[in-house]
Amino acid sequence: MLHQVGLTSAEELFDSIPRDLRLTRDLNTTRALSEIELLAGFEQLATRNPGAQRISFLGAGAYQHYIPTIVDHIISRSEFFTAYTPYQPEISQGTLQAIFEFQTLVCQLTGMEVANASMYDGSTALAEAVLMAERVTKRSKILVCGAIHPEYLEVITTYVQHAGIELLHAPADTATGQAGALDLLDDKIAALVVQSPNFFGCIEDVAALAEKAHAAGALLIVTVTEAMSLGLLKSPGACGADIVVAEGQSFGVPLSFGGPYVGLFATREKYARQIPGRLVGEAYDKEGRRGYVLTLATREQHIRREKATSNICTNEGLIALATTVYLETMGRRGLQEAAAQCAQKAAYAAKRIGELEGFSVPYTGARFNEFVVRAPVDAKQLLARLASESNITGGLPLSRYYPDRPNEFLVCVTEVNSRGEINALVEGLASQGKM
Amino acid sequence: MKSDITKVTTHINANEALIFERSQPGRVGYRLPALDVDEQPIGDIVPQKFLRDDDLEGVPEVSEVDVIRHFVRMSTWNYSIDQGMYPLGSCTMKYNSRLNEKVARIPGFAGLHPLSEAEDAQGALQVIYELQEDLTEITGLPGISLQPAAGAHGEMTGVMIIRAFIDARDGEGGSAKRRTMLIPDSAHGTNPASAHLSGFSVKTIRSTAEGLTDLDHLRELCAGGDVAGLMLTNPNTLGLFERNIQEICSIVHHAGGLVYMDGANMNALVGVARPGDMGVDVIHLNLHKTFSTPHGGGGPGCGPCCCTKELEPFLPVPRIVKDAGQFKLDFSYPQSIGRVKAFLGNYGMMLRALAYIQTHGNDGLREATEAAVLNARYIAHGLTSDYEKPFNAPPMHEVVFTDKRQARKGVHTLDIAKRLIDYGFHPMTIYFPLIVQGAMLIEPTESVGRQELDQFIDAMRAIAREAQEDPELVINAPHDTRIGRLDEAAAARKPVLRWKPKQVATTA
Numbered sequence: 001m002l003h004q005v006g007l008t009s010a011e012e013l014f015d016s017i018p019r020d021l022r023l024t025r026d027l028n029t030t031r032a033l034s035e036i037e038l039l040a041g042f043e044q045l046a047t048r049n050p051g052a053q054r055i056s057f058l059g060a061g062a063y064q065h066y067i068p069t070i071v072d073h074i075i076s077r078s079e080f081f082t083a084y085t086p087y088q089p090e091i092s093q094g095t096l097q098a099i100f101e102f103q104t105l106v107c108q109l110t111g112m113e114v115a116n117a118s119m120y121d122g123s124t125a126l127a128e129a130v131l132m133a134e135r136v137t138k139r140s141k142i143l144v145c146g147a148i149h150p151e152y153l154e155v156i157t158t159y160v161q162h163a164g165i166e167l168l169h170a171p172a173d174t175a176t177g178q179a180g181a182l183d184l185l186d187d188k189i190a191a192l193v194v195q196s197p198n199f200f201g202c203i204e205d206v207a208a209l210a211e212k213a214h215a216a217g218a219l220l221i222v223t224v225t226e227a228m229s230l231g232l233l234k235s236p237g238a239c240g241a242d243i244v245v246a247e248g249q250s251f252g253v254p255l256s257f258g259g260p261y262v263g264l265f266a267t268r269e270k271y272a273r274q275i276p277g278r279l280v281g282e283a284y285d286k287e288g289r290r291g292y293v294l295t296l297a298t299r300e301q302h303i304r305r306e307k308a309t310s311n312i313c314t315n316e317g318l319i320a321l322a323t324t325v326y327l328e329t330m331g332r333r334g335l336q337e338a339a340a341q342c343a344q345k346a347a348y349a350a351k352r353i354g355e356l357e358g359f360s361v362p363y364t365g366a367r368f369n370e371f372v373v374r375a376p377v378d379a380k381q382l383l384a385r386l387a388s389e390s391n392i393t394g395g396l397p398l399s400r401y402y403p404d405r406p407n408e409f410l411v412c413v414t415e416v417n418s419r420g421e422i423n424a425l426v427e428g429l430a431s432q433g434k435m
Numbered sequence: 436m437k438s439d440i441t442k443v444t445t446h447i448n449a450n451e452a453l454i455f456e457r458s459q460p461g462r463v464g465y466r467l468p469a470l471d472v473d474e475q476p477i478g479d480i481v482p483q484k485f486l487r488d489d490d491l492e493g494v495p496e497v498s499e500v501d502v503i504r505h506f507v508r509m510s511t512w513n514y515s516i517d518q519g520m521y522p523l524g525s526c527t528m529k530y531n532s533r534l535n536e537k538v539a540r541i542p543g544f545a546g547l548h549p550l551s552e553a554e555d556a557q558g559a560l561q562v563i564y565e566l567q568e569d570l571t572e573i574t575g576l577p578g579i580s581l582q583p584a585a586g587a588h589g590e591m592t593g594v595m596i597i598r599a600f601i602d603a604r605d606g607e608g609g610s611a612k613r614r615t616m617l618i619p620d621s622a623h624g625t626n627p628a629s630a631h632l633s634g635f636s637v638k639t640i641r642s643t644a645e646g647l648t649d650l651d652h653l654r655e656l657c658a659g660g661d662v663a664g665l666m667l668t669n670p671n672t673l674g675l676f677e678r679n680i681q682e683i684c685s686i687v688h689h690a691g692g693l694v695y696m697d698g699a700n701m702n703a704l705v706g707v708a709r710p711g712d713m714g715v716d717v718i719h720l721n722l723h724k725t726f727s728t729p730h731g732g733g734g735p736g737c738g739p740c741c742c743t744k745e746l747e748p749f750l751p752v753p754r755i756v757k758d759a760g761q762f763k764l765d766f767s768y769p770q771s772i773g774r775v776k777a778f779l780g781n782y783g784m785m786l787r788a789l790a791y792i793q794t795h796g797n798d799g800l801r802e803a804t805e806a807a808v809l810n811a812r813y814i815a816h817g818l819t820s821d822y823e824k825p826f827n828a829p830p831m832h833e834v835v836f837t838d839k840r841q842a843r844k845g846v847h848t849l850d851i852a853k854r855l856i857d858y859g860f861h862p863m864t865i866y867f868p869l870i871v872q873g874a875m876l877i878e879p880t881e882s883v884g885r886q887e888l889d890q891f892i893d894a895m896r897a898i899a900r901e902a903q904e905d906p907e908l909v910i911n912a913p914h915d916t917r918i919g920r921l922d923e924a925a926a927a928r929k930p931v932l933r934w935k936p937k938q939v940a941t942t943a
Contacts, residue, residue, distance in 0.1 A: 013805060016831070
């Protein structure tokens with residue numbers, strides 16, 4: 001082939017690169033490994049992640065749920081996972097129809113009218129929602145209810161730092177754990193941002209917050225980190241939300257040390273042309289056959305460049321597909337049952353832990369599957385002892401984000417945690433909490 | 436009533452309805468263990484007013500086999516890399532190794548919670564650390580963050596780093612005067628969109644007739660003193676290496692700006708040349724392009740951001756560092772732009788990319804680059820007699836042609852792309868870069884052999900002949916697909932973006 005194109009050596013392929021810029025040595029990366037060596041290496045590294053082998057009650061934005069076997073099977077099909085963004089609809093209808101179903105499912109669950117083809121994750125979806133609220137309202141302040149996931153708050157802080165948007169904070173009520181007074185909510189506020197269930201696991205009164213936001217002429221952005229709650233709780237849309245974003249990881253996506261996950265983004269139809277990211281719509285060919293295409297592209301970066309609604313291009317296609325397969329497999333009844341089991345098991349765990357001497361479950365707000373526990377001792381140390389002696393990850397020490405709350409930790413219980421595991425957690429806490 | 440008739444085509448595969456149209460009340464495809472704690476009335480746990488009252492109406496009720504058949508049938512409507520060459524320019528559609536998929540699914544990684552304590556996740560953190568080391572070696576830039584989730588996210592991160600650096604260097608007053616980002620007219624649309632997110636206004640640099648950055652225009656734009664930086668793709672989107680890259684960097688640096696390189700085209704450089712040696716200050720990589728993590732029908736990606744020592748303090752936090760033999764999350768960078776994503780990034784992609792680097796080895800990485808460039812060169816050579824090649828210079832890993840000759844017969848780039856489908860290939864990237872009228876950007880990657888390259892060239896030459904002899908055949912393509920060209924204009928005018936149940940006729 002080299003001769004055919006008129007060259008005598010591979011080096012000549014790079015003649016357009018000035019000689020002094022060319023690497024004259026081998027890269028200092030490993031020699032080539034065989035499959036056997038590679039797997040052995042990674043398997044060995046995996047053994048150094050004891051966190052993956054424990055009974056776990058860790059949630060806080062990433063959740064352990066049952067994943068039907070067929071999810072991974074479907075997304076492992078070549079035709080899905082080795083395809084590109086569906087720019088050529090005639091040979092991409094599989095991906096396009098799946099995204100159309102995804103958009104529909106997201107609308108149904110969130111109670112909204114339109115949803116996009118996915119964002120990177122819940123945190124960046126929230127940041128994009130904030131930017132969209134500014135575009136829609138032409139107001140530049142955002143009021144964030146205190147009990148939002150701290151990492152989500154960090155992400156939106158990064159995103160808005162050069163956008164002329166000011167973030168204001170409304171602290172959570174210290175008794176209920178829910179949104180507190182909203183003194184800063186006025187006619188300069190573009191949107192009120194609330195997470196429900198919130199970071200402390202408490203369910204917010206979204207309908208009441210929507211009313212307050214709308215009275216001030218602001219939008220209500222609802223963010224959901226535990227999407228499973230949508231199987232049980234009144235949808236944000238039904239409560240009056242204007243933009244709903246969620247982390248979709250709970251729907252069939254492994255924990256995988258933080259990603260890839262999938263951001264869900266839904267809003268009202270009147271804002272469809274302000275949505276960031278890709279949208280799939282129905283279309284017909286000359287014969288009248290139904291198909292699907294990427295649509296409303298004039299919002300996007302490849303057409304609008306710096307005036308686009310977002311810079312997003314690659315999103316989370318395959319993870320959105322996993323979510324779609326999950327939701328269709330679990331279906332209407334499976335989602336309801338899994339969500340109800342989460343709430344029942346968490347209620348059982350909270351009751352048992354709350355009865356332990358020295359422990360309390362401080363917040364009075366209603367909860368879905370997570371709750372804060374106040375321990376009689378330092379929570380980080382308590383959880384470390386529980387891990388080493390009972391092989392249980394008992395939750396997240398709140399001191400990770402709130403150094404002034406050393407004795408508190410966040411517990412998450414899902415349908416995969418058996419009664420036996422919950423009892424083991426309770427017994428472990430009882431014995432470690434005495435030290 | 437025509438729309439109610441299910442059109443019978445060759446096989447039921449071609450007629451798979453939306454899942455919502457298959458739903459049957461009472462059908463299920465799952466089973467959970469029975470609830471094993473004492474059940475309370477749900478209203479005692481969650482107040483009634485917070486409970487869903489729509490019974491999840493519309494969410495499908497189907498069996499497991501319904502779901503399997505649904506998606507398997509739909510999958511047959513897709514073209515994929517595993518079926519053949521996927522020559523989308525600028526997208527680097529290379530083979531996605533199954534071994535990498537297996538690595539990402541090892542339970543010790545796939546089941547690991549992102550908020551695990553560092554001592555419970557040493558193996559996972561070591562993977563991040565090793566990939567960081569390899570990518571900094573490959574780019575020649577020592578600072579790195581793997582947090583960004585995709586290319587555009589990495590761009591935003593890189594541009595914010597430039598902004599933070601200039602703010603720190605020039606102070607508030609000085610920095611406010613530097614709010615211009617220079618971007619060539621051939622750039623990806625994400626570049627200006629990302630610059631805008633960081634509060635920059637964009638000025639466009641012209642390309643020369645040779646397809647390279649116009650140095651005179653660059654000097655002129657840099658003379659204003661308002662330039663914060665330049666975003667440059669190299670090789671550029673025409674598939675040409677910017678041979679004046681050192682001079683370009685030096686012009687921008689002398690004007691007080693920084694150089695951002697869009698690493699979308701790194702597949703032409705790995706093991707051959709390093710952006711850090713060229714004078715580039717910050718770059719993003721696309722693990723889903725150069726490092727073979729699957730594109731997945733539109734993601735997930737992973738867009739690591741690499742930078743000079745000087746810019747390192749501004750990288751997102753947390754950084755993954757090694758301290759006395761232990762890997763840990765380090766938050767102690769007060770000048771950091773902050774966090775760009777919850778947790779640590781698209782970790783599953785990092786596992787796959789590291790597996791790619793390790794299975795290729797250092798010599799294999801360079802060989803892949805050579806093969807990618809040779810393949811593009813071979814296509815360039817094979818098509819020049821039939822298609823107009825707007826730039827003379829030999830291309831790197833991708834080559835651009837135009838429809839100039841075919842357009843005289845009324846056959847345009849879109850038609851050629853659609854006709855290619857009939858020949859069993861995915862089309863190339865079309866109408867990009869924007870500066871080339873009727874552009875066809877072809878990137879074969881290293882994952883195709885000579886036989887398939889010849890087939891592709893034969894197909895393209897056959898289409899060129901058809902364009903002369905029977906233009907209608909090309910203009911009406913594709914002829915062999917399940918559906919024909921869809922009316923995209925109508926779809927955008929009255930968008931239908933979700934399924935809704937059919938309106939039940941009401942007797943008013």
